[in-house]
Amino acid sequence: MKKSELFFNVLLVPIDFLMIFLAGILAYSLRFSTELSFLRPIVFDLPLSNFMEIVFAVSPIFIISFALLGLYSNNGVRKPWKEIFHIIVAVSSGFMFLIFITFMQREMFSSRFIFFAGWIFAILTVVFGRIILRFIQGWAASKLKFGFHRLVLLGDNSAVKTIQNEIKNKPVLGYRIIRKLRDFRIEDLEKIYKDPGIDEIILCSSNMPKERIQELLDFCQEKNIDFKFVPDMFQAQAALFEMQTISDITLIEVKRTPLDGWGNVMKRGIDIFGSLIGIILFSPFYILMALIIKFDSAGPVYVRLERISRGKKFILFKFRSMIDNAHEMKYDQNGDLKPEFAKLNERGAGPLFKMKNDPRITRVGKFIRKTRLDEFPQLFNVLKGEMSLVGPRPHEPEEIAKYKKCHRKSLTIKPGMTGMAQISGSSDLDFEKEAKLDIYYIENWSLFLDFILLFKTLVVMIKGDETAC
Secondary structure, eight states, X not given: OOHHHHHHHHHHHHHHHHHXXXXXXXXXXXXXXXXXXHHSOOOSOOOHHHHHHHHHHHHHHXXXXXXXXXXXXXXSSOOHHHHHHHXXXXXXXXXXXXXXXXXXXXXXXXXXXXXXXXXXXXXXXXXXXXXXXXXXXXXXXXXXXXSOEEEEXXXXXXXXXXXXXXXXXXXXXXXXXXXXXXXXXXXXXXXXXXXXXXXXXXXXXXXXXXXXXXXXXXXXXXXXXXXXXXXXXXXXXXXXXXXXXXXXEEEEEOOSOTTTTHHHHHHHHHHHHHXXXXXXXXXXXXXXXXXXXXXXXXXXXXXXXXXXXXXXXXXXXXXXXXXXXXXXXXXXXXXXXXXXXXXXXXSOSSSOOOOTTOXXXXXXXXXXXXXXXXXXXXXXXHHHTSSEEESSOOOOHHHHXXXXXXXXXXXXXXXXXXXXXXXTTTTTSOHHHHXXXXXXXXXXXOHHHHHHHHHHXXXXXXXXXXXXX
16 A cells, blocks of 8 residues: 555545544534524533534444445445445434443433434534545545555556546546566566556456466566556456455455554554654663763764665664774675675675674673663664664665565565564574565454564563574
8 A cells, every 4th residue: 555545545534533523513503593493493501612512522433334345445446325324324323322322321412403413413423524535535536646645557458448448438536657577577567667667566367377477576576566467257256355446357466464554654653652762762872872882982972874765765763882883893895794704704605694703893882782772872863763662673785785586575575673584583493584574464454463572572671582682
């Protein structure tokens, strides 16, 4: 899911909340209008301020109902009648829950008319709010080129023409076809990816050999590109992937990770909250560490290390645990390990370097590495969105250049301050096992797994386990 789509999807929540609140105010205003009061006199006392408090308190019930019925899921462009039907069911479910609560408390609401009018207005206002938002989203995609998907179609059959015509006739879909290719070579896709860019590839041919499909899938995963394909009859019946439609063409999307969509929103929210709390709580510690590091050895307090996050370089911050210019001592001008370091590498085969008794580590550095205190400045990377609290290890560009295709899947999500490999004795793991742990995390992510890994990280820090550094 692109950030623009995620933005509009997340925006649905506050808009629905406001529309529910507006529905309550409209129902109240109608009941207390002069015309209706004349026809049916008001025999109860319900100040507007009290009523607004009630509406504000019960509005989250409808948001929860909407979420349970999938009104915030990202399943492509929904058919309007289906979305309206789900809104009617969700609003009705919310009001049924309120009726049940009122009954259980043996209380009667002051006005049955406001209750009934609120139900009608809630359906109308929520539908109206979503129509306006979808219109803005479509307008932004077609006129401002904001959030459109740069699409490549692969194949030469009727499905290609159908999808092409549907996108042309419905700009609100937010697609712009960059290329149509009867056949493909990875080299050609690489060129298109660099300029003008690719957000999504749809494979329309179902006759392509499995080896070529796997090659295409590897390319999409490595480049963080959405991959969909038009299935044959058997695949459409047996597929366990996420399905959606454009016109009458069925598409199956191969999901890269559960972090797509709302999983990404929840994880980012926890990252922001956790990093802010950590930075505030440990601010005195930063000052203390700066004084200790300066007193122990010459050089800066922090080191700025080049790392890779989802295919892009960023600067990772750490407390300096080595002598100054330690990184330059390890690699030559070509990015290869210098011979004197290569022969001391304890990680064996693979692109990673590890040496337990590294002479470049300072006295203070040994302690802060053992307790992982050197990694605390990475909270600023997490706050900036370059890293996550939990994720794969952030590796060096020189290491990544030596990765095989199967290893590059670990680069499809943000690296983490901690993760499965980091708390599993990563200094003693060979590279293949570490890569498998990172890929397992990507494919099986959950908030519960993140909390477990954070808890285990605290245990590792308290124990001072060097094998988990």
